[in-house]
Amino acid sequence: MEEYLIVALFLFGLLGALTDYRRLLMSEVGLSYLHYGYAAIEALVLAKIILIGEVLHLGERFQDKPLIVVALYKSLVFGFLALVAHALEHVIHALVKGESPVAALSRLAAQPGEIGAYALVLLVAFVPFFSLQEAGRLLGEERFLNVLLKRPQAGSASP
Numbered sequence: 001m002e003e004y005l006i007v008a009l010f011l012f013g014l015l016g017a018l019t020d021y022r023r024l025l026m027s028e029v030g031l032s033y034l035h036y037g038y039a040a041i042e043a044l045v046l047a048k049i050i051l052i053g054e055v056l057h058l059g060e061r062f063q064d065k066p067l068i069v070v071a072l073y074k075s076l077v078f079g080f081l082a083l084v085a086h087a088l089e090h091v092i093h094a095l096v097k098g099e100s101p102v103a104a105l106s107r108l109a110a111q112p113g114e115i116g117a118y119a120l121v122l123l124v125a126f127v128p129f130f131s132l133q134e135a136g137r138l139l140g141e142e143r144f145l146n147v148l149l150k151r152p153q154a155g156s157a158s159p
Helices: 002-025 034-055 067-096 101-109 112-139 141-149
Strands: none
Touching: 002 034, 002 112, 034 067, 067 101, 067 112, 101 112, 112 141
């Protein structure tokens, strides 16, 4: 549960910042504060997808490769899953409104720039996220937290 909350908080920070950016850009057309709630729900869903994917050992294909390779691979795998979840979100939204799922997917497909931007933002956010996660796995939780959060003493070689 703790790991889920950490992942969800990271994703909410990212998605909340994007919502803020969209709200500022689209202030004339009325993007509401309600969209922050959507960002929070999306963060919770994506965090659950990541944790389920990890339980299913998705993204572990290159565990013996350098950290950056593992992080890039996981970013691509989980980025793809996030895009699938994004499409499902549009389908569910359409069903709630009494619309056809095909119509929802058609509208989504008609916006390749938005899909590409969403994918790019996820990739850019996932690379450092999975890099830190992989560093924690390699160093062990205690050592990783010491390296990340504690200032080394003068003259000490490593934590």
